[in-house]
Amino acid sequence: MRRGLALAVLFGLALAAGCxxxxxxxxxxxGLVGGEALSLKAGRLVFKKACFEGEGVRFLAPLLxxxxxxxxxxxxxxxxxxxxxxxxxxxxxxxxxxTRLMGVVLFAGKVRIRAREARIEGERVRLFSLVATTxxxxxxxKEGELLDDRFVALGVWASPCRENAVIELEGERAxxxxxxxxxxxxxxxxxxxxxxLARPQRLLLxxxxxxxxxxxxxxxxxxxxxxxxxxxxxxxxxxxxxAWQTHGTLLAEGLGGPEPTLSLGVSAPGARFGVKLKDGDxxxxxxxxxxxxxxxxxxxxxxxxxxxxxxxxLELRPLLGAAQRPSLAVEGVFAGLHARYTLKAxxxxxxxxxxxxxxxxxxxxxxxxxxxxxxxxxxxxxxxLAYQSRxxxxxxxxxxxxxxxxxxxxxALRYRAFSLVAxxxxxxxxDRVALGYRGERFTADLRYxxxxxxxxxxxxxxxxRPKVGLALSPSIGWDPAAGLSRAGLRLDYGDGCLVYTxxxxxxxxxxxxxxxxxxxxxxxxxx
Amino acid sequence: xRLLPLLFFALSVALAAAFAAFTVEPxxxxxxxxxxxxxxxxxxxxxxxxETGLALEAPFIAYQxxxxxxxxxxxxxxxxxxxxxxxLDYDVKKGVARLEGGVRLDSPWIEGLKAxxxxxxxxxxxxxLEGGVAAKKxxxxxxxxxxxxxxxLALLLGEFRFADPELGVVLKGKGKNARLLLVFDEKxxxxxxxxxxxxxxxxxxxxxxxx
Numbered sequence: 001m002r003r004g005l006a007l008a009v010l011f012g013l014a015l016a017a018g019c020x021x022x023x024x025x026x027x028x029x030x031g032l033v034g035g036e037a038l039s040l041k042a043g044r045l046v047f048k049k050a051c052f053e054g055e056g057v058r059f060l061a062p063l064l065x066x067x068x069x070x071x072x073x074x075x076x077x078x079x080x081x082x083x084x085x086x087x088x089x090x091x092x093x094x095x096x097x098x099t100r101l102m103g104v105v106l107f108a109g110k111v112r113i114r115a116r117e118a119r120i121e122g123e124r125v126r127l128f129s130l131v132a133t134t135x136x137x138x139x140x141x142k143e144g145e146l147l148d149d150r151f152v153a154l155g156v157w158a159s160p161c162r163e164n165a166v167i168e169l170e171g172e173r174a175x176x177x178x179x180x181x182x183x184x185x186x187x188x189x190x191x192x193x194x195x196x197l198a199r200p201q202r203l204l205l206x207x208x209x210x211x212x213x214x215x216x217x218x219x220x221x222x223x224x225x226x227x228x229x230x231x232x233x234x235x236x237x238x239x240x241x242x243a244w245q246t247h248g249t250l251l252a253e254g255l256g257g258p259e260p261t262l263s264l265g266v267s268a269p270g271a272r273f274g275v276k277l278k279d280g281d282x283x284x285x286x287x288x289x290x291x292x293x294x295x296x297x298x299x300x301x302x303x304x305x306x307x308x309x310x311x312x313x314l315e316l317r318p319l320l321g322a323a324q325r326p327s328l329a330v331e332g333v334f335a336g337l338h339a340r341y342t343l344k345a346x347x348x349x350x351x352x353x354x355x356x357x358x359x360x361x362x363x364x365x366x367x368x369x370x371x372x373x374x375x376x377x378x379x380x381x382x383x384x385l386a387y388q389s390r391x392x393x394x395x396x397x398x399x400x401x402x403x404x405x406x407x408x409x410x411x412a413l414r415y416r417a418f419s420l421v422a423x424x425x426x427x428x429x430x431d432r433v434a435l436g437y438r439g440e441r442f443t444a445d446l447r448y449x450x451x452x453x454x455x456x457x458x459x460x461x462x463x464x465r466p467k468v469g470l471a472l473s474p475s476i477g478w479d480p481a482a483g484l485s486r487a488g489l490r491l492d493y494g495d496g497c498l499v500y501t502x503x504x505x506x507x508x509x510x511x512x513x514x515x516x517x518x519x520x521x522x523x524x525x526x527x
Numbered sequence: 528x529r530l531l532p533l534l535f536f537a538l539s540v541a542l543a544a545a546f547a548a549f550t551v552e553p554x555x556x557x558x559x560x561x562x563x564x565x566x567x568x569x570x571x572x573x574x575x576x577x578e579t580g581l582a583l584e585a586p587f588i589a590y591q592x593x594x595x596x597x598x599x600x601x602x603x604x605x606x607x608x609x610x611x612x613x614x615l616d617y618d619v620k621k622g623v624a625r626l627e628g629g630v631r632l633d634s635p636w637i638e639g640l641k642a643x644x645x646x647x648x649x650x651x652x653x654x655x656l657e658g659g660v661a662a663k664k665x666x667x668x669x670x671x672x673x674x675x676x677x678x679x680l681a682l683l684l685g686e687f688r689f690a691d692p693e694l695g696v697v698l699k700g701k702g703k704n705a706r707l708l709l710v711f712d713e714k715x716x717x718x719x720x721x722x723x724x725x726x727x728x729x730x731x732x733x734x735x736x737x738x
Contacts, residue, residue, distance in 0.1 A: 021701075022701075023700065023701050023702065023704075023705060023721075024698065024699065024700050024701070024705070024721055025698070025699045025701070026696050026697065026698050026699070027696065027697045027699070028694075028695065028696045029695055037721045037722045038698065038719070038720075038721050039718070039719065039720040039721065039722065040691070040698070040717075040718055040719040040720070041718040041719075041720075042716075042718070043694075045694065045696070045698075048722075066694070066696070068693065068694050071694075071695075
């Protein structure tokens, strides 16, 4: 497609010279013909290395013939522009009323339309038996009409699959916007393996982005069964297929265990709402920038307004809130400021990014306290480094009651597929050092926890994602003291269009930030 | 239209051969200068070729056999072709007739062909019209026209315009290198071609140099 566009651009430049500048020209009622040579014999006028400029259409052709009897223009191997859209055509015939193109390829924005025939009538371009290739969809139609900035087609078929049209979308009529690449199918039918899934009245596709299909079903076991749907799409009007931005969650965790929990949630751009129910208690969280409200299990509640202000590389977030924390015997209002400055420098191949931050809180309920730290990132060729530290200072002996992030340090060094990662979490009282290799197919990690006095060796194989067929990607973790510490298996199945994934993980000997158990996760992805 | 070459052909025959043996019909006096051998018809008259019927008619004619024929407002007529030159000066030795002060030609093939001046070469039958030529039928205009009358060819040179009312089109050639070869057939049809065979182009454009 890029080559086609490049050709179209080159052709545009060639046309820019204008047909009127050709050595030989012909002024006819339907337009201006030019060429580097002409001949008129027996009522046939032939131009060589010809060009044409008419209403809504202009083109170049190696040979152009005008027939006296039929008053028709003929050309082959044509390159041109119709209503500003570049095209190529195997054959062209033009009369005063109509220009017909056969074997046409037309470029409209990023869309390449191939049609058996196109007819240009004044400001209209009508196409017949067309196949369009957009960045993310294949598209066919019996008939279509190209207008200034949109394309309307009848008898349409579309598929996001590059091969094996497993997912098919059909419609009586479709309107395609050349401006934003959106395709609206009316009276549509969505099919999966030929089975009708839905018959939407209106189905909107964003042809420039791959539809993001997810498999929201979750199944697992960690202190009881986990079952439910996480982030399932809730399509909104005027939202393209597969570009859903509103999601819902309905998940039950710990079923059959000591603490069964039910989670309900909705998320939309810039806003989230969630409720968790457990043992007759409820936890509620609402975030809608810049507001945040939360009630935790046990009755702790928290309310905050924190607008984000940016001035160049400086980011400021003034905070104003109120909290009730029975566990710390604190309640009251608080105010504070979060500030972050990002410094970027490029010294030859060395790229450095340094971001110090500060957060200070005052409240009539507790003594003032502050948190500060910084994050440093640097890279030089295949080598990169990231270091982050966070410290806190409590000016009184009171609790760090309101805004608070636990102190810690993290260091990551990477060179090609190799990495060295060290983490230290001061409050949680644990730390870990890991040496890793993440190749194209094989992965290996050696993890060490100094405070836990623990080693773990992880090994894994990642199979390439199959076009068609099944692929297995196993992984294991081994602890010298306890034996097998974890095991995982990922199954990928490809049907030529979609890749279905089943990921199974079991943790036998957990680290402090995880729990023992197993989980299954299903995934779905377009190839 | 097809009489254009015929006309020039007839003219060439007349000038090269016929005027060697013509009948003179003076309109008035006929003055012969015995010292120079120049005959002048101060009141004009007609020179008629007895064999071809070609007639040169002018209000003033002067000639010297085997050397020149000069005429003012010369009107030449053959069966269907009418030819007019404000001033005609035929150099018999060089075989070229200079046409000055306005030339006009009418024939069934080309009607109303006008040019400020030109030259005519009876042998091989080539006419050069220069300074901007224009014809009514077919409707064309060019900077220069070189016609091979025996072969029924006319080469338009320089910026040209050629209109075909039947096609409803106007052909245009741009710049000094533009060219259009018109070929007249016996039925009166005309074909046009910008790709002129190289040898033909060389042969015809050689007549643009006067001597």
